[in-house]
Each structure stands twice: as C-alpha cells, then as structure tokens.
Amino acid sequence: MNTFTTEDALRSRWSPDAKPRAVRWLAGLGVIAAVLTVVLWFLASRLTGVGYVVGIIATVATLLGAVTFLGAAAVIQFSTLVGRLLFRLAFLIFLGGIGATIVIAWIPALLWPQKPLVVRDVLAVIGAVGFVSIFASFAIWWERKVAGRIQSRLGPMRVGGWHGWAQSMADGLKLFQKEDLMPGGGDVSLFRMAAYVAFVPALGLFIALPFSVAWVGRDLDVGLIFIVAMFGLGVIGVLLGGWASNNKWSMYGAMREACQVISYEIPLGFSLLVPIMIAGTLRLTTIGELQSGGFWTWLAFRNPCTLIAAITFLIATLASCKRAPFDLPEAESELVAGYMTEYSGFRWALFMFAEYAEMFAAGALAAILFFGAWHSPLPASWGAAWASGPLWQRALHGVVFSGPLWLIFKGIFFVYVQIWLRWTLPRIRLDQVMHACVQYMLPVTMVALLAQTFWELLVRDGSTLAFVANVLCTAVGVVAFIGIIRFVVYGLRHRRQLVGTLAIEHLPGS
C-alpha cells in the first residue's frame, strides 16, 4: 500500500542549502549554551544565599536551552532517521500521552485532603485541557471513521498505519502551521477573540463536571446550573465570530445558532428539573450517588416521566451542541461552513475543540443525571468490601463497580450516538427546528415536569405503583440496549459488505 512517509513530509520544506545552515546555527547555539552552563555552574557553586538560587536557576535554564538546540540540530540533521523512529514508536507515544493525561487528571483526587486550593485548581485545569485535547483529536478521527462506515467507505486509512489513527494529529500539525487568515472588512480584533470566547466556556464546563465522587475540579452546590450557564455562554463566541467575519454565510450561521440554542435551552431546563426534583439538590455528585444501586435504580428508569425527560434531554443537547439534525449553524451544504466559514488554522481548531468538548460534556451530563453516573450496572453495595481494601482491590473496584472510567465510557457512548445520528438523519429546516421545539419538545417536557411533580406528591417510594413503573421503564431501557447491541453485532458481521448489497439482501423488508 502507498504510505505517506516522513521523507514525503520533509521533502518540500527544506531548500538544499537551508538545511545545513540551520543545523550549523542550532549546533553552534547549543555549544555556546553548553559552555555557558558550565561557567554558570562554576559561578553558582561559589555563591551563597539568593545568588546561589539564581545561579542554579540560570544554570538549569541554559542547560535546557543547550539540550533543546542540540536536539533540534540532531533532529534536522538526521530527520529521516528520527522520523522513521518516531513513526515506529508513535503508537507507544500516543498511548503514553493518554496515560500521562489520565495521571495528570487524576492527581487532584490524591491532593484533595491537603486542600492547597490553588494547586488543586491549576491541576484540574491542566487535566481538563489535556483531556479535552486528547478526546477531541480522538473523537474527530472516530467521527470520520464512523461516517465512512455509514457511507460505505473506509474513512482515513493512511496516517500512522493502523486504520489511520494518527490522522487527527497530522491534521493538528497542519492546522498549527496554516496561515491565520483575516477577513477583509471584518472586525479583526473581535474575529480573533471570538474563537477564545467560544472555547473557554467549553473548557470551563470541566471544572464542575464530576468524573466520580472524588474526581471533580470543584464540587459546586450549583454544579448543574453552572454547566448549563457554560453551555449558554459558548453561543456568544459563535455569534461574535459570525458577525466579525463580515460574511453573509457566517452571519446566517450565527443567527441560526442563537435562535436555536436560546429556544432549546427551555426544554433542556425543563428536562433537567425532573432529576433535580427527585434528588432535591443541584450538586452533581449527590445526584450521581443516588443511582449507585444497579441499573434499575438509574434515574431514567425510575418512572415514565424520567424516561421521557431523559429522551428530551438527549434531543435538546443535540440542538445545543449544534449536531445533526440540528446542525443548521454550520450547514455545510448551504452555508459553506456557517459561522466558521472565514476561520482557518488554529482558531478553526479551537471551534472544533469546543464542539467536541461540549459533545462529551453533554453525554457525560446525560449519564450523570439519568444513566447511573460513574456506576457500572452492578449495584455498588456488592463491591463495598473492595472499596476500602488494598490498592489492587480498590483499582478493581474502580473498573468493575464505580469509577471515572465508567463515566468516560458512558460519555463516549453518548458521543457515539450523536455521531451516529449525525450521519444517519437529514438536516431539518430552521422553521422545522423551531416548530419542533415550541410545538412538541416544550409541551412534552412541561407535561413530564408536571407529572413528575404529582408523582413525587402521590406515589410513595416503596409502593406497588412505583415498583411496577420502575420495572416497566427498566424493561424498555434493557430492550433498547439489546436492540443497539444487536445492530452493532449485525454491522460487525457484515462489515465487509457494501451498504447497497446489504440493504438488498439482508435488511428486513427487502
């Protein structure tokens, strides 16, 4: 097969005489820095007190500089060798990066009791940034693979070897190098700022989003509304970006976004109120802990009202994450790319990162509120003895019963559902979006809310009615899950076939 190699990537970059010159300069700077390091070290060892500290810091800085310069020179000199080595080791580096991110994200949990709040917050933010970047690059690759499979293609296959796993990283490298184009006649400073205004709230979500009881940046008592507020703030970035682009398509995209997100915030809020009413709190960790007793205690399966609220919540988050069938703001077949039309390079990547971060947050929120949060389908009480045992038992408890991995898994599952819907459903018109919101979503969620109010008042927790409702709703959930699994198995078994043939020969009704 034709593979894209490092030689190909580097061939056009270096003119023949530029390369040796760059190597000479970098190596020279590296040698100078190394000599400086020795001199500074000599000086620092003579000094005492503050001078010693300053000397040591300067020594370390120059040492780092020397290593960087010499390393850069070596990389450029032996570029093909280094490139080949990197490609060999790339998958290991990728896995190591994911591992490091997870460790960084989990360090705060270890520091909790000591309460150095600033350190904790800094670590939480670093963990959130790491998680968002890794997740976004993974999800973009995955979305392209799923889209390919749904459309009877293979999707990205070249970069990195195994199923094009490094495609997102290659794209990221490309985006960093791209020119940062500014639209003529647009408001340049607003245009620059809009990408950050869209990205920061998407990151801010993760400060209050708990991955488990202990693994949360800030366990706010208003965590749920904080996250909803952050979802709402992201709109402003899109609006400003669309306006500042001085482009009709961008403008239309921004308008549609504002329209759609504001309208769908109302059914979103109403469906959020249902679990809040059951839990009696806005603290997400408490709502999650309510559902620790196995999958039949998950809030979605509690009674019909919560089941309806779970479904309307998922639909409303589709609209607020601008995913199909509600992807009107970027509608690529009519508006080029909607509000992102004029963006390129890094700022465009920021918008994409914000979108995928919001998708994961929406999925995780759905899991926390309705689908058992960070608990596995097994009741947590079965593993109570493991929860306080030696380290290996606690680790096993985290994998089998409840832990951040389960929340990440559920979040990724809901992201998969969003991807799957996007490539299956057609886009609906704006008036249909509004009509669906005001005429269907709003009444349905209001009825669910009202019914839940009366349910709370009239039906006691241990009564027969509550039990029957619980069993029926759980049965609906289990049947739906088995259905999804059956489709997955069917798809896996027929993965080598083209969709057309598949539809003709195998699907029911052919």
Next chain:
Amino acid sequence: MSGEAVAFYLLALLAAGSALGCVFARHIVRMALCLLGALGAVALLYFLMAANFLGVVQLIVYAGGTLVVIVFGVMLTSRTAGVQLRPKLIEAIGGAIVCLGLLAGLVTILVRTAWPAAKASPQAYDVAQLGNELLSTYLVPFELVSVLLLAVMIGAAYLAQPEGDGKAIRDKR
C-alpha cells in the same frame, strides 16, 4: 496582600475596565463584548465571595441570556458594516451630570456607612436554604416578581403583533 485581595483587585480592574470600554466603544457589537467582560467579572466577584448561586445566575441570566438577545437584536437591526455611535455634545454633558450625581451619592453612602468587621470566612449559602427562604419568608415579593414577569411577557407578545389585529397576516396564510 492575600491571594483573595489580589484576585479581588484583578477582577475589579477587569469589571471597571470593561465597563469603561462599554461606554467608550463606538461599535455596538464591541460594546456587547465589553458588557460580557463586565458581567462576567462581576459574576467572578460573586464566586470569590462564595455566593455561588448568585454568580451562576448572573452568568446564565445576564451573560448567557440577556446579552445573547441584545447581540441578536443588534445583528438583526443594524447592517453588517456596523453603526458608529457618536453621542452629541448635549447628550455627553447630560450623561456626565447624571453619572457625577450617582458617583456623589454612592461615595456618600460608602463613607457614611459603618461597615461591620468581616468574619473570618464568609458563610456559604446553601441553595436549598435559599429556596426555602424564597418560598416561605419572601413569598410575597417572589410572587410579585412572577406577576411582573407575566406582565412583561404579555406586553412583549402584544408588541410583537403586527399592526392592526394581525388579521391581514393570518388571511395571507
């Protein structure tokens, strides 16, 4: 100076700076962005004072809701090139007089009030507690506000109606 004091002065600077920017900006959309900065900084000040609920409500109602409606309205009504807002001299003088009066009043209040010494750490108000208070002690003001909101909604629906009784539009359909 403690970390909290540093954070306070930074946020206060951000709030005041954005408010000034909002007044002096010429572009109406830039004004909206400055307003976002000011509202966000005030929300962060609330968070700093452990008033989490107030901060979140500030973000969701003003920054997330009202501001989006304002920007949306501006985009719908003004042309893309943007309207340059230049206040007339008389308007500037009138505004300055009102602002100076307000400043004098606020400074007087600040100087005259005997401020109680701050407690060691501010009491974090629980949301449940807040809800209970709203629906028991402060029920009457709470309900009055809801009546006001209803009146505003009806007024908005009335204003949004086309001229006449809207019959022409309905007939067209």
